Structure formats: structure tokens, C-alpha cells
Amino acid sequence: MFEASDSVAARALRVQRIQRSVAETREAYGVLTTVTALMAALLTGLGAAGTAQAATVDTSAWYVLVNRGSGKALDVSGASTADGAALSQWTRHGSAPVPPLVPTRW
Structure with missing residues (x-):
């Protein structure tokens, strides 16, 4: 130093x-x-500062969940309300939740 x-x-x-x-x-x-x-x-x-409030849900309305990243919609098979119901993703074409048919081989 x-x-x-x-x-x-x-x-x-x-x-x-x-x-x-x-x-x-x-x-x-x-x-x-x-x-x-x-x-x-x-x-x-x-x-x-404040308490969060839950949104009001209209049980007579249809809701579509869309993934912002992929643009695909989420659907519950057979509109089931049971625990463990199968889910599927599909490309949304309009407002009705009608996924395209995909041929499969068994």
C-alpha cells in the first residue's frame, strides 16, 4: 500500500x-x-391492501378454456363432471366446443 x-x-x-x-x-x-x-x-x-374476490360464474353459460401459448382449447370428454374425467386439447374453430375427429386404429 x-x-x-x-x-x-x-x-x-x-x-x-x-x-x-x-x-x-x-x-x-x-x-x-x-x-x-x-x-x-x-x-x-x-x-x-385488499381482499381478492372470486368471479361470479353463470352456470347456464358455456366457457372455453384456451391455452394462450398453443391457442388450443381444453375439453372434458362427454361433458363429464366426475373426478378423473378425460380431458382433450383441440384447435378451436369458432365458438362451439366441437373437436375435429381424428381417425385412430385399434
């Missing part, structure tokens, strides 16, 4: 620079800590 040939004044100047650097670093971390604490408080406050 110091050379043997450094004068006392040069050493003192280096010490002052190091002290200033340490103080600036502490101040910067203090600001960062304060900002982090404020953001956490804000986010916590936003989360507790």
Missing part, C-alpha cells in the same frame, strides 16, 4: 482517500438498504 520512499504527506493523502472511499461505500450501502426496506414495505402494503 505504501512505498518506503513515500513522504508523510503522500501517505496522509492516501489515507484520506481510502477513508473517503470507505465512507462513500458505507453511504451507498445505507441508501441501498433504505431503498430495499421501502420497497419491501410498499410491496407488503400492496399485498394487504
Whole structure:
């Protein structure tokens, strides 16, 4: 850090620079800590601001679930309401849930 040939004044100047650097670093971390604490408080406050309400469902209406990524619709085979009912995905052509027929071999 110091050379043997450094004068006392040069050493003192280096010490002052190091002290200033340490103080600036502490101040910067203090600001960062304060900002982090404020953001956490804000986010916590936003989360507790209100209670989510469930949407009202019209049981006489038809709903179509569409995957945003693939654009395919989800269908429950035979409009079953039983646990474990088979599901299928199909390319939606209009509003009616009518999947295209796919020939299969047994």
C-alpha cells in the first residue's frame, strides 16, 4: 500500500482517500438498504391492501378454456363432471366446443 520512499504527506493523502472511499461505500450501502426496506414495505402494503374476490360464474353459460401459448382449447370428454374425467386439447374453430375427429386404429 505504501512505498518506503513515500513522504508523510503522500501517505496522509492516501489515507484520506481510502477513508473517503470507505465512507462513500458505507453511504451507498445505507441508501441501498433504505431503498430495499421501502420497497419491501410498499410491496407488503400492496399485498394487504385488499381482499381478492372470486368471479361470479353463470352456470347456464358455456366457457372455453384456451391455452394462450398453443391457442388450443381444453375439453372434458362427454361433458363429464366426475373426478378423473378425460380431458382433450383441440384447435378451436369458432365458438362451439366441437373437436375435429381424428381417425385412430385399434
